[in-house]
Amino acid sequence: MFIVSLSYTAPLSDIDALLDQHIVWLQQGYAAGLLLASGRKSPRTGGVILARGERAELEALLARDPFAVANVARYEITEFHASMTAPELDCLRNI
Incomplete structure (x- = not known):
């Protein structure tokens, strides 16, 4: 499993101009089964x-x-393996 941390490198006005496209991109990632949250x-x-x-x-x-x-953003990817979770998140173990 991965945690991706995005950091904006441009003003929020530039981010907001791309937000609708970014949301469509996120929806595609969820539909592909890659994104969890x-x-x-x-x-x-x-x-x-x-x-x-x-x-x-x-x-x-x-x-x-x-x-x-x-x-307009940079990405930091951290891989980790959830060995313990709250009961509600058991599905995230060993992904």
């Missing part, structure tokens, strides 16, 4: 994505994000 950071300096699959597949998906294409 996503949302904005607070304060609004970027976002966080929880993903699964192969790293190369995730990197290819991230490269197609409109934020990446427009070079």
Whole structure:
């Protein structure tokens, strides 16, 4: 499983101009079964994505994000293996 931390590198006006396209891209990632959760950071300096699959597949998906294409965000990928979870999140173990 992967945690992707997005950090905006452009003004929010640039981010907002691409937001609808970014949401469509997220929906495609969910439909493909790669994305598990996503949302904005607070304060609004970027976002966080929880993903699964192969790293190369995730990197290819991230490269197609409109934020990446427009070079308005940078991405940090952290791989981890959830060995313990709250009962509600048992499905995330060993992904």
